[in-house]
Amino acid sequence: MQLTRRAEYAIRTMLDIASNLDDQPLMSKEIAARQDIPPNFLIQIVPELRSAGLIHTVRGSGGGIYLTKKPSEITLRYIVEAIEGPIALNQCLIGDASCERKPRCPVHEVWALAQKQMLAVLEATTLAGLVDQSQSGKKASKTSAPTDVAGKINNEVELEV
Amino acid sequence: MQLTRRAEYAIRTMLDIASNLDDQPLMSKEIAARQDIPPNFLIQIVPELRSAGLIHTVRGSGGGIYLTKKPSEITLRYIVEAIEGPIALNQCLIGDASCERKPRCPVHEVWALAQKQMLAVLEATTLAGLVDQSQSGKKASKTSAPTDVAGKINNEVELEV
DNA sequence: CCTAAACTTTAGTAAAATGGTTAACTTTAT
């Protein structure tokens, strides 16, 4: 029921790159150092982010990593699922998995709702929002209040089961 | 990020007992058969439910299991946490775990909110509600509509971060 | 063209979690 370190590191990495103002690509080693990620572990995670289409990598001397999309277009959910695959709170909630118990299982829809609520939060959160928040946090919240995400959720989540 | 089989089986077990109308205790073997649980696995789970205070067990011939509390007082969250321990979507969200990154980590409150949303659903769901629903489901919903839980959530969840 | 800097790929690995099974033990109704 917990985020893996891989995914946690992937989030930190994406956040690190999104916070970068220069337009030159960042080296994985530097990111690892800044974000307290085992460097040898990160170079294993980077290709996964790449094949998920989240980052672009430049090989060779002077190479590095940069984002493929705008930070405002990258959600927390997308990053997590790029590393861990589809998020599911129970086995029977994975994609099309047809659980034979589903029709008569009264708990199923409860898990489905719990998952929906959770995913709504992860989906309403973009890299841009996070960077924005951490920067405004440094000097007495300027732009968006931290309650922003909650506000979004309230409007976006549909609660029908 | 997924419920373990242990917890899933625990839920089925609790549900099975709650659905039982007789006042005589149920045998773990019978429950296992009804709920598709490996019997030898269940007899390992039962003591955990007992030490969590959820069930009362009677040893010896003619013994079995019955609930300690009323089904309306047992939430889904409580059952899951009885087996898996505190639910936390990320390591830094476990109890008092003081993550050194927390102060400067912009993602933390997002995970906290996602978890809160999820837990709200699991907490609004009681055994009584589930039994009620599965029984009314058998003959064209009679009492509470399946949207019940959602309705509850809408009112109960506080969305401030 | 050669070398160092960067990502890529593939292996390997120790420790823990997962999902079970087995068997010896204790309690209790009959």
Added chain:
DNA sequence: ATAAAGTTAACCATTTTACTAAAGTTTAGG
């Protein structure tokens, strides 16, 4: 007594997790 229940503890194979390591590939710059 004895058989029927739950209790306890140990065991086990497999998978996942969180890393480490090393050989390979691409590319800028001298």
